[in-house]
C-alpha cells in the first residue's frame with residue numbers, strides 16, 4: 001500500500017501540488033553523481049540463478065542494447081556522469097554493473113560472486129577500478145556489491161539471505177569504517193537488497209528510502225520501520241516490475257516508467273521521477289539500479 005499522505009510530507013506535498021512540479025523539484029537537491037555501466041552487448045539468459053531467469057524464453061540482445069542506451073542517455077541528459085567498462089564475451093550478466101563492487105570514499109571493495117557463472121566479473125570490475133585510480137580492497141567473503149549494499153546517510157544497509165554473506169557485512173564495516181545494518185531478505189524474487197529497497201536521498205540528515213516490506217524478515221522490517229518511519233511503501237505489483245530498482249541523485253529518480261503509483265508518491269515528495277523501459281534486461285532479473293554502479297569519491301577528489 002502506498003501511503004504518501006500519512007507522513008510528514010503532507011503540508012509540503014499539498015503546496016507542491018498547488019504550485020506545480022517545477023517548485024516541487026526545486027525543493028530537492030541533486031547531488032553530483034558518477035556511475036559505471038556495462039553494455040549488454042553479450043547479454044543473454046543462459047542459466048537460471050534467480051526466479052526471473054528462464055533460459056527457454058528468447059532474449060533480444062539488440063533490444064537490450066537499445067533500452068540500455070536509453071538509460072545511459074537519460075543519465076547524461078540529467079547531468080549524471082557515466083563511465084563504461086568493456087563487456088566480456090561469455091559473461092552475459094556483466095551488464096548488471098551494480099554487482100561489480102562497492103565504491104565509497106574512492107575505495108573499491110571487490111565483489112565475490114555466489115555463483116560460478118558470474119565469478120569472473122569480479123576481476124573485470126576490479127581491474128577497471130584499479131586502472132581508474134580507486135584503491136581496490138579484495139573481498140574474502142562472498143558478496144555481490146551494490147546489489148546488496150546500499151549507502152544511506154552514514155550507514156550501509158546490507159542484504160543477506162540469498163547472495164551476500166554475513167561475513168561480507170563484517171568485512172564491509174571494516175573496509176569502510178561505517179556502521180553496517182544487516183537486513184535479512186525473505187523472498188527469492190527479491191534476492192538482492194536493491195530489488196526490494198530504493199535509496200532516494202542518501203544525504204546524512206535527509207535520508208529517504210522506499211521499500212517492499214514483505215521482502216524482508218520480521219526483524220529487518222522492524223529495523224526499517226524504526227530507522228525510516230517516513231519511508232515510501234511500494235506495493236506488490238510495482239515491486240514486481242522491479243519498481244524499487246532505481247537510481248536517484250536526490251532529486252531525479254530514474255525508474256521503470258510503468259511504476260506509476262510509485263512515481264506519483266515520489267512527485268508528492270518533491271522528487272522528479274524519470275521513466276525508462278528495460279523490459280529485456282528484466283528477463284535476467286535486473287532493472288535500472290542493477291545496471292548502474294555508483295562511483296563515490298572521497299571528498300577532495302573529482303572523477
Ligand code: ARG
Pocket residue numbers: 049050053093096098099118146147148192194195284285286287289290291
Ligand atoms: N541475473 C543476475 C543475477 O541473478 C541479475 C543481477 C541483478 N543485479 C542486481 N543488482 N540486483 O545475479
